[in-house]
Amino acid sequence: MNIKSLRAFIAxxxxxxxxxxxxxxxxxxxxxxxxxxxxxxxxGCKLIERQGAIRTTADGAELEPVARDILxxxxxxxxxxxxxxxxxxxxxxxSMETTAARRLPPILLxxxxxxxxxxxxxxxxxxxxxxxxxIRREIDCAxxxxxxxxxxxxxxxxxxxxxxxxxxxxxxPFEPENLKAYPLxxxxxxxxYRERAERLFRxxxxxxxxxxxxxxxxxxxxxxxxxxxxxxxxxxxxxAAMDGHPFHAYPLPRNFGHCxxxxxxSRDAASALVAEFAKVFVDxxxxx
Numbered sequence: 001m002n003i004k005s006l007r008a009f010i011a012x013x014x015x016x017x018x019x020x021x022x023x024x025x026x027x028x029x030x031x032x033x034x035x036x037x038x039x040x041x042x043x044g045c046k047l048i049e050r051q052g053a054i055r056t057t058a059d060g061a062e063l064e065p066v067a068r069d070i071l072x073x074x075x076x077x078x079x080x081x082x083x084x085x086x087x088x089x090x091x092x093x094x095s096m097e098t099t100a101a102r103r104l105p106p107i108l109l110x111x112x113x114x115x116x117x118x119x120x121x122x123x124x125x126x127x128x129x130x131x132x133x134x135i136r137r138e139i140d141c142a143x144x145x146x147x148x149x150x151x152x153x154x155x156x157x158x159x160x161x162x163x164x165x166x167x168x169x170x171x172x173p174f175e176p177e178n179l180k181a182y183p184l185x186x187x188x189x190x191x192x193y194r195e196r197a198e199r200l201f202r203x204x205x206x207x208x209x210x211x212x213x214x215x216x217x218x219x220x221x222x223x224x225x226x227x228x229x230x231x232x233x234x235x236x237x238x239x240a241a242m243d244g245h246p247f248h249a250y251p252l253p254r255n256f257g258h259c260x261x262x263x264x265x266s267r268d269a270a271s272a273l274v275a276e277f278a279k280v281f282v283d284x285x286x287x288x
Contacts (some may be wrong), residue, residue: 001042003074006067009047010037012050012140013064016054026280051107070138076272088117091273094130095122095140097187099261102235103158104143111280118273121219129191134264142276145192151267157281158261160233162196167226173250176204183209185219190258197231200256223247232260 011021012032022029040047047060056064075089095104100122108120123130123139132143134152147154170178179201186194191211201208209227214218216236223230224246237249251257263281265274 001039001070002035003068004072005035005039005042005072008032009039009060010064010171012036012048012070013056013116016052039096063241065137072137074129087115087273089273090119090121091141092121092139093123093277093278094139094144095124095189096127096130096143096261097124097143098193098233098236099143099158100124101216102233103261107280110283111260114280115276117237118248119275126187126190127192130264134266137266141263141277142265143260143261145261147262148264153266153267154262154264156260157263157276160179160234160235160261162193162231162252162257162259163234164197164229164231164252165237165247166230166248167223168251171249172202173229174200174253176206179204179208179229180204181229183211185211185213185222185228185230187219188212188214193231193233196252196256196259200231200252201254229274 007020008025008031009022012018015021015024018032019029022032025032036048043059044055045059047055047063049055093104104122108274109124111118112120121131127144127146130139130144131146131148133138133139134142134148143157145160146212165174166173166182172178184194184201186197189195193211194210197209198210211222213222219230219232222228226246231252232249234249234251263278
């Protein structure tokens, strides 16, 4: 199987269209189509349904994880041979959005300075989304609010203290009547912070109206406008992040108030860059 054909096949699945895949691969759509047809002819089966939304056939679904493994191993081998002793390649990182916004910038800066030949690709998403991307081998590692069993390693890198932010001050924001005062502004389902908030509300006998959003900026914008309340990590409220924010934040009760963040990665050979990335955490913790 031709590497370019496999890369075209995976790009189509990741991007959801032949045209967008062509843009990502810096080629024209006809070339992408030709690569997929060549792959289908070689394997003697149809791989992609072209009517309606792009999706794999049963044969395509069987090929997908194998194709991702082949591409990952190919790219890893090419990186090792080309680098000749230097660390190079692409590290695909997934992260919860709050972690990406507040925790990662200094870490990415340190890693970039130490390994200038490594290209970083950062994708933000909920823990549920990141878990799926790890399983599908679309990212190399992820900062997420749960560990994963099987072929994945996980280490706790942050312990987030969660706060409830609301537009007005309150003597006891966790009294049921006060929790009912505002809708809950949250990320879409699959977010661990949302799950903690929902458990807290249920524990207090409250079924909140939930407005869900796809971005941190949208949540904070609506929070600033007085539209509702939100559960966010304390790290978001540190430093300049609090400037001009007309809301009040309260630590969640003990049984709900802490949420560890894990760095999760697969245990295969392609995790060499992840190992180097993890060293940055150790060195920063030790002050070296």
